[in-house]
Every structure is written in structure tokens, then in C-alpha cells.
Amino acid sequence: GAGVSQSPSNKVTEKGKDVELRCDPISGHTALYWYRQSLGQGLEFLIYFQGNSAPDKSGLPSDRFSAERTGGSVSTLTIQRTQQEDSAVYLCASSLNRAETQYFGPGTRLLVL
Amino acid sequence: DQQVKQNSPSLSVQEGRISILNCDYTNSMFDYFLWYKKYPAEGPTFLISISSIKDKNEDGRFTVFLNKSAKHLSLHIVPSQPGDSAVYFCAASGGGSQGNLIFGKGTKLSVKP
Numbered sequence: 001g002a003g004v005s006q007s008p009s010n011k012v013t014e015k016g017k018d019v020e021l022r023c024d025p026i027s028g029h030t031a032l033y034w035y036r037q038s039l040g041q042g043l044e045f046l047i048y049f050q051g052n053s054a055p056d057k058s059g060l061p062s063d064r065f066s067a068e069r070t071g072g073s074v075s076t077l078t079i080q081r082t083q084q085e086d087s088a089v090y091l092c093a094s095s096l097n098r099a100e101t102q103y104f105g106p107g108t109r110l111l112v113l
Numbered sequence: 114d115q116q117v118k119q120n121s122p123s124l125s126v127q128e129g130r131i132s133i134l135n136c137d138y139t140n141s142m143f144d145y146f147l148w149y150k151k152y153p154a155e156g157p158t159f160l161i162s163i164s165s166i167k168d169k170n171e172d173g174r175f176t177v178f179l180n181k182s183a184k185h186l187s188l189h190i191v192p193s194q195p196g197d198s199a200v201y202f203c204a205a206s207g208g209g210s211q212g213n214l215i216f217g218k219g220t221k222l223s224v225k226p
């Protein structure tokens with residue numbers, strides 16, 4: 001079956017611009033997560049959606065970061081006024097529900113010049 | 114403060130021998146542990162997991178051991194194969210993390226033919 005997909009696979013942007021990253025989770029998975037991996041670092045949790053509940057935004061590094069999940073499926077992570085330190089691989093994962101094994105997409109490599 | 118630590122950034126092993134990857138954690142409330150494998154330019158791939166009620170879980174060449182008193186887990190790969198060369202991430206959930214995973218920084222395994 002189809003796995004988690006993310007688009008774009010690569011994104012180069014200029015400092016100060018806004019970017020949108022998209023995630024299509026595995027069909028039927030109610031939980032969706034965003035992580036990012038900066039160079040030489042482990043994966044850092046950003047935000048978590050579970051069904052229709054309010055998302056857990058505790059990992060978002062600043063108010064320039066936001067995310068939505070429409071219709072309980074596709075999610076968009078938006079970074080406003082990008083900074084060079086936002087350069088990282090942004091990974092999306094989904095699971096059947098909370099505390100189940102998470103399956104990751106291939107990631108979006110963001111480079112802010 | 115890192116809650117999940119992988120103290121060895123790299124490990125080199127000869128093909129056919131055993132690979133042992135180690136992981137330590139600080140939060141005694143973690144109740145579920147996972148290992149993910151990551152190839153360059155791909156998202157992490159789930160490998161094996163263990164619940165805190167167990168001390169061992171085996172799947173083919175992969176075995177995960179959990180020592181709760183020491184807050185330590187390890188992944189054993191035997192026999193190691195060149196295709197196992199990748200970065201291995203240890204992750205934990207529970208303890209108030211609401212299902213999101215807390216990752217270590219990874220260990221790069223190289224299996225030499």
C-alpha cells in the first residue's frame with residue numbers, strides 16, 4: 001500500500017520568504033506528526049495531530065511555524081519569514097493512532113539562503 | 114537536556130559479525146522504545162520495537178534488549194550485512210510525550226565486506 005508522501009522533496013528559498021510543506025499520511029491513520037532533523041542532530045518533534053483533537057504544538061520552535069490538518073488527512077506545515085536556521089529536513093510521520101508505530105515519509109529538504 | 118542518548122556517533126563492523134548499537138534514556142516514564150534505520154535522502158524506516166513490559170524482542174537478525182533498571186537498550190544485528198550500513202536512531206515514547214517520539218542523535222553503522 002501507499003506510504004507517507006511529502007512534497008516538495010527539496011525546497012530552496014530566500015531568507016524572509018514563506019514556505020509550505022505538504023504531507024499525505026497513510027490512509028486510515030489518525031495520528032500525524034511533524035519532525036525536523038537539522039544537520040548532525042536527531043529528529044526533533046514539532047507538532048502532533050490526533051483525529052479531531054486540538055493539536056499538540058509544544059515542539060514548534062517559534063510562532064513563525066504553524067501547521068494544519070484538513071479533513072483529518074493531508075497536513076501542511078507553514079514557516080513564515082524563513083531564517084537560515086530553519087534549514088533542515090522536515091519529516092512527516094503517521095500512525096494508526098497514538099502510541100502505535102510511526103511510519104515516516106521521505107522528508108522535505110529545506111535550504112534557506 | 115537530552116532524554117534519549119546514543120553516545121556512539123559511529124560504529125564499524127565486519128560482515129558476518131555482530132553489531133551492537135546502544136541507547137540510554139533518562140525518563141523512567143518512557144514505556145515504548147523503537148529503533149529506526151535511515152538511509153541517506155530517505156525517511157527513517159521502522160525496524161523493531163519493545164514495550165517496557167518486556168526485556169527482549171526478536172525479529173530475524175534483529176534483537177532489541179531493554180534493561181529498565183539501567184535505563185538502557187541495545188539493538189543487536191547478527192549476522193551483519195553490508196546492506197545494514199545506515200544511521201540507526203533509537204526513539205522512546207510515553208512519559209507525557211503524548212505519543213510523539215523522542216529521538217537520539219543516531220549511530221552511523223558501517224558494515225564492511
